[in-house]
Amino acid sequence: MADACCGTDAPTPAPSAAEPAAPPAAVWHVRELQAAAASGVLLLASFLLPGPWGTAAELAALLVGAVTFVPGTLRGLLKGRLGVGLLMTIAAVGAVALGEYGEAATLAFLFSIAEGLEGYAVARTQHGLRALLDLVPPTATVRRGGRETGVAAVDLRVGDILLVKPGERIATDGIVSSGRSALDTSVVTGESVPAEVGPGAEVFAGCVNGAGALEITVTATAQDNSLARLVHIVHEAQERKGASQRLAQKFAKPLVPGVLVLAALIAALGSFFGDPGVWIERSLVVLVAAAPCAFALSVPVAVVAAIGAASKAGVLVKGGAAVEALGKVNVVALDKTGTLTRNEPQVIDVVPAAGTDRARVLSVAASLEARSEHPLAAAIIAAVAPQALTPGDDVEAVPGNGLTGTVDGARARLGKPGFIEPGALSADVLRLQDVGATVVLVEHERTLLGAIAVRDEIRPEAAEAIKALHGQGIRVVMLTGDNARTAAAIGAVAGIDDVRAELLPQDKAHIVTGLQTQGPVAMVGDGINDAPALATAGAGIAMGAMGSDVAIEAADIALMGEDLRRLPDAIAHTRAARRVFTQNLLMSGGILVALVPLAATGVLGLAAVVASHELAEVLVIGNGIRAGRKKHLPVHPTLRTAHARIPTQSRVAAQPLSTGKVLLPLAGGPFQPGTSSAGQGCGDSCGCCS
Secondary structure, three states, X not given: OOOHHHOOOXXXXXXXXXXXXXXXXOHHHOHHHHHHHHHHHHHHHHHHOOHHHHHHHHHHHHHHHHOOOHHHHHHHHHOOOOOHHHHHHHHHHHHHHOOOHHHHHHHHHHHHHHHHHHHXXXXXXXXXXXXXXXOOOOEEEEEEOOEEEEEEHHHOOOOOEEEEOOOOXXXXXXXXXXXXXXEEOHHHHOOOOOEEEOOOOEEOOOOEOOOOOEEEEEOOOOOOOHHHHXXXXXXXXXXXXXXXXXXXXXXXXXXXXXXXXXXXXXXXXXXXXXXXXXXXXXXXXXXXXXXXXXXXXXXXXXXXXXHHHHHHOOEEEOOHHHHHHHHXXXXXXXEHHHHHEOOOOEEEEEEEOOOOOHHHHHHHHHHHHOOOOOOOHHHHHHOOOHHHOOOOEEEEEEOOOEEEEEEOOEEEEEEOEOOEOOHHHHHHHHHHHHOOOEEEEEEEOOEEEEEEEEEOOEOOOHHHHHHHHHHOOOEEEEEOOOOHHHHHHHHHHHOOOEEEOOOOHHHHHHHHHHHHHHOOEEEEEOOHHHHHHHXXXXXXXXXXXXXXXXXXXXXXXXXXXXXXXXXXXXXXXXXXXHHHHHHHHHHHHHHHHHHHHHHHOOOOOHHHHHHHHHHHHHHHHHHHHHHHOOOOOOOOHHHOOOOOOOOOOOOOOOEEOOOOOEEOOOOOOOOOOOEOXXXXXXXXXXXXXX
């Protein structure tokens, strides 16, 4: 695969949404890199073999290396595209014409390596889209002609009645016509808290149904549903990125035609006014002098150094284009769930009704949730000491509302406000919802026991990371599929003023596109729903330790571990690396500008030109190694252990509310059973505080 940035070939067409290209299994399976390795072995052999055998090895190394870029260069030339590949090709031809076979082979060897690495990166990126398509079940149950029948998902038609049983994944987009349930919509919104749906609600392909059976009127075919659109958006963004000019190409664009015109003029005018043999030879020396050997090495050497240093500090970067892109950003868009927050809902407060206590509220709630697979069940159960947990009997889900069952021989209910009336706790329910919590009410023996607030807590280091980004002159925007109230609460604590909520994946991608009119944008996310925005952004950044495969593949950079402070560190590092890129390009470009006229006037012969190239390469490599300095990548305590998780027991000072209740602040850990939010014993005799 030719390097699109060098103009050596047409951009590889994106595979269709239904059939993403399979990537090479490993980097050494890439055809271009295999050719580069063979070229390198032959080039090395040429130094060891005597006479004609050495020359034959040089020519073989040249041919093997040239196969990776010359055909694409010629195709690009037919379409009017000029780039570094063309200049490398002509320089190699000129070196051969002058008898410098080793110089020509070296050019082909170096450039074939760059071609192979570029092709491998593109193929691996496209591979992640397969995981999106796997989220659609292969078959679905529909009602046609009054009968239930199984059909392939690709055969679903608009208007079909889709029957979705509890626990099944929805095959395509539609509108609920009958039934109520709670859906896991993390594929679409990224949110861990399930969405309650009923008649008239819009649902999307890939969402997982909860406990209720649903009948859904199909509104989109498998080829045009939300997941198919995600694939299309990501493909379009990747094609656009692959075809965009990178830093080296900006320098090469005016250089290539200028050198070609100059060499032609030297040959033509020199032959007209002087000895054709002398001036044609000089024109060939000019072509060799203009061969971008050091120029071609300028960015790759620095990229290898910068990426190596970053990987040791928990930042995985997918190539030079990603380093360049991240080093330019002045706007960072952040997903909420799993990026700013833990994506692990926790009980943050319990408000008991008059005449009861926290322990009883939690005990009854946990008894019901012990029989439930609801995503909030784990948070409530975790807030109760294991020895105090007694599963309830006859527990049944009321789709879209909550649970009913028997606890200690009496009827009990748990559910959202409206299913259970909050009564005297109405003000507390509103207060908890205002700070972004999901509230469930607990009832036992027809008596309201209290309210439990569950929330996905912000990461302790998030505010520090945002402050560091602001200190770098970067504007920060939060994008989330969550509701506006929760998003505003999280944004306030994190220090983010620009909060965009209730977004679908395509909405995030459109917002990122709009932000790019204000400057280069980086998008940080961890979920499948973030993939279009990650691919659309100039620099897509995935939270790698817990992120989905699709997010990681669609992104340009992955932050390993869960420490968000890696983000400003990575930006500082890539900014420094980009300065080294620029220095190398200016230095190597300056050497080319100096060599060409000296070669054209005969001041420097072929031997001096080749020696100058070697010296330039040494200077470029030496300076490029500086991009590997890690002064911008301090190792935080949370990364000293690989993929270490931030302790869930972290605490900050509690913040009393106007009601007299105490609510654990957003940056704190989960509510601890048997304690107040301030960490003091609540006085209950549950034994949890001991």
